[in-house]
Amino acid sequence: MAERADDRAGRADVSRSAAASVYERIRTMILASEIAPGEKLNIDQLARQLGVSQTPVREAVQRLEGDQLVVARRPRGYATTQLLDEAGLRHMFEVRLLLEPWSARAAAVDRAANPGAAMLREIDRFAAEMHGDPRHLMSAHDTRFHELILRAVGNDFLANAFRQMHPHLHLFRLYPADIDGAHTIAEHERIARAIAAADPDEAEQAMRAHLLAAMERFSAGVDGGAPSLAGVRPGAVRPRTADVG
Numbered sequence: 350m351a352e353r354a355d356d357r358a359g360r361a362d363v364s365r366s367a368a369a370s371v372y373e374r375i376r377t378m379i380l381a382s383e384i385a386p387g388e389k390l391n392i393d394q395l396a397r398q399l400g401v402s403q404t405p406v407r408e409a410v411q412r413l414e415g416d417q418l419v420v421a422r423r424p425r426g427y428a429t430t431q432l433l434d435e436a437g438l439r440h441m442f443e444v445r446l447l448l449e450p451w452s453a454r455a456a457a458v459d460r461a462a463n464p465g466a467a468m469l470r471e472i473d474r475f476a477a478e479m480h481g482d483p484r485h486l487m488s489a490h491d492t493r494f495h496e497l498i499l500r501a502v503g504n505d506f507l508a509n510a511f512r513q514m515h516p517h518l519h520l521f522r523l524y525p526a527d528i529d530g531a532h533t534i535a536e537h538e539r540i541a542r543a544i545a546a547a548d549p550d551e552a553e554q555a556m557r558a559h560l561l562a563a564m565e566r567f568s569a570g571v572d573g574g575a576p577s578l579a580g581v582r583p584g585a586v587r588p589r590t591a592d593v594g
């Protein structure tokens with residue numbers, strides 16, 4: 350009796366982790382543009398390709414709809430969402446520039462809540478694991494890094510506002526595949542060191558500089574090139590170059 354309950358629990362764990370892995374695999378395919386923006390999703394074909402039944406694929410597609418990577422199409426079916434356009438990219442960074450320099454400043458406190466050491470460990474871990482197409486790893490690292498700051502601030506409205514933008518899922522679809530992450534690491538290090546040193550002015554400036562540089566890198570993936578930001582003086586954003594990493 351106890352054994353059967355264990356078996357059932359084991360099977361439930363396996364099917365839960367299988368569903369999570371189907372979700373991860375389809376999400377990676379969308380982030381890496383193996384499934385193009387605006388492309389119709391063929392559930393049956395995806396199930397065969399991943400060697401699973403249609404049920405976990407349907408569950409994964411519903412989760413991806415929550416992530417705004419997939420939209421329902423009328424009268425039926427699903428398609429991947431379009432990439433952020435120039436206005437979408439600009440709007441996202443306008444909001445991030447309001448929230449995140451302030452958050453970095455607020456996190457740079459001389460208390461146990463200071464996330465600086467955890468941020469430096471996160472950077473070391475990311476630098477050690479980078480290989481191959483780095484977009485998926487960079488997206489995951491960038492999510493963890495920015496969330497360490499938001500969590501340290503401890504304001505649920507702020508954290509929810511950030512998560513509802515799904516910035517990393519949208520932005521990393523724009524990223525060129527040949528990026529090595531060196532610029533991101535250098536910019537993240539500057540932020541983490543300023544926060545670890547409980548230097549709020551430098552933390553705020555470092556975050557602002559990172560967001561402006563990141564917007565420029567991501568804009569390489571947007572038709573029409575670099576967008577201009579409201580409230581940012583002309584020339585503050587350097588023209589985009591081939592070396593966007």
Ligand SMILES: [Zn+2]
Pocket residue numbers: 491494495533537559563
């Ligand atoms: Zn970042």
